[in-house]
Amino acid sequence: DTGVSQDPRHKITKRGQNVTFRCDPISEHNRLYWYRQTLGQGPEFLTYFQNEAQLEKSRLLSDRFSAERPKGSFSTLEIQRTEQGDSAMYLCASRRGQGEDGYTFGSGTRLTVV
Amino acid sequence: SQQGEEDPQALSIQEGENATMNCSYKTSINNLQWYRQNSGRGLVHLILIRSNEREKHSGRLRVTLDTSKKSSSLLITASRAADTASYFCATDATQGGSEKLVFGKGTKLTVNP
Numbered sequence: 742d743t744g745v746s747q748d749p750r751h752k753i754t755k756r757g758q759n760v761t762f763r764c765d766p767i768s769e770h771n772r773l774y775w776y777r778q779t780l781g782q783g784p785e786f787l788t789y790f791q792n793e794a795q796l797e798k799s800r801l802l803s804d805r806f807s808a809e810r811p812k813g814s815f816s817t818l819e820i821q822r823t824e825q826g827d828s829a830m831y832l833c834a835s836r837r838g839q840g841e842d843g844y845t846f847g848s849g850t851r852l853t854v855v
Numbered sequence: 856s857q858q859g860e861e862d863p864q865a866l867s868i869q870e871g872e873n874a875t876m877n878c879s880y881k882t883s884i885n886n887l888q889w890y891r892q893n894s895g896r897g898l899v900h901l902i903l904i905r906s907n908e909r910e911k912h913s914g915r916l917r918v919t920l921d922t923s924k925k926s927s928s929l930l931i932t933a934s935r936a937a938d939t940a941s942y943f944c945a946t947d948a949t950q951g952g953s954e955k956l957v958f959g960k961g962t963k964l965t966v967n968p
Contacts, residue, residue, distance in 0.1 A: 745897075774955065783943050783958030784898070797953055832897060841886055841947075843900030844956060851895070 745847035747833050753853045754823055761819045762850045766835030773816050774844065775808055776832040777801065784832055790816060823854045860959055861944060867965040874931045876962040878944030879924075885947045887920055888956065889929050892941045901929075901942075934966045 746765040754760050766773045771792050776784035787806070788798045792813035802808075805823075810816040820827055830851050834844040862877045880887070886905045890898040904911045904920045904927070911918045917930040931938055941963045945956040 747897075772954070776958075781960070783945075783960050786955045786957065789955060791954075797955065830895075834898075841903060841905060843888055843890075843903055844898075845900065846890075846897035848897040849895075 745833055745835055745845050747831075747847035747850050749850055750848065751851045751853075753855060756825060756854055757822055759819065759821045760823060760852065761817055762831055762833075762852075764816045764818070764833030764835075764847060766815070766833070767837075767845055768814075770835035770837050770845070771813065772836050772838065773810055774834045774836075775816070775818050776834065778830045778832060778849070779828075787818075820852075823852075825854045828852055828854045861942070861962040863962060864960070865963045865965070867967065868934055870934060870936055870966055870968050872934055872966075874934050874938070874964055874966070876929045876942050876944075876964070878927045878929070878959055880927075880944070880946045880957075880959075881925065882946070882948050884922070885949050887918075887927050888945045888947065889916075889918060889927075890943045890945060890958075892943065892961070894940075898943065931964075934964075936966050936968045938964060939966045940964060 748763045774789040775787040778784040786799050788808050790810040805821045808818045830849045832849045834846045836842045836844050888903045889901045892898045902913045904918050915932045920927045941961045943958050943961045945958045
């Protein structure tokens with residue numbers, strides 16, 4: 742297990758459809774983070790998990806967004822009733838603990854809502 | 856919301872030259888980290904500097920931190936075409952149970968062969 746895996750890499754969906762993304766963190770990492778990045782901007786925090794507990798959610802995470810991390814392993818991010826403004830790169834990251842480790846990011850899922 | 860700003864927004868240099876990018880932030884921090892992002896890809900962690908450190912080196916990278924000015928700089932020496940990427944600073948300000956990195960908008964570096 743050499744990195745954080747995200748699936749799919751690209752997703753094109755019609756407005757109003759639901760989409761789900763998956764993130765597989767590094768196995769020994771108990772913290773998992775979701776970020777969203779739009780063109781020309783830095784990543785913006787969405788939510789994070791410590792093991793299976795979702796400990797913080799950003800105001801960016803509207804009621805249409807939900808994230809889970811069952812059993813503290815992989816995580817899913819679901820967007821319901823997608824809007825064009827949801828088009829972005831969704832990045833997942835993990836790290837081992839609260840210590841001063843850098844985050845390991847996946848390659849991201851690029852969502853395009855048409 | 857973004858924590859701070861990188862400066863410049865874009866930088867174009869010739870191979871072999873040094874590249875300096877600056878980052879300002881707003882709140883107290885535990886540490887500051889720099890990441891690189893190639894176009895359309897995820898971020899790669901480059902270096903972390905703690906709030907009680909003033910300078911850190913890693914290979915061709917040199918990072919400085921001035922907590923009194925709430926600023927940091929990243930120097931890449933002897934740049935290569937492969938260094939072409941966007942560079943982001945991110946602050947770790949874990950407090951009150953909140954753990955997350957807050958990123959700036961990034962500097963887009965182009966190294967011309």
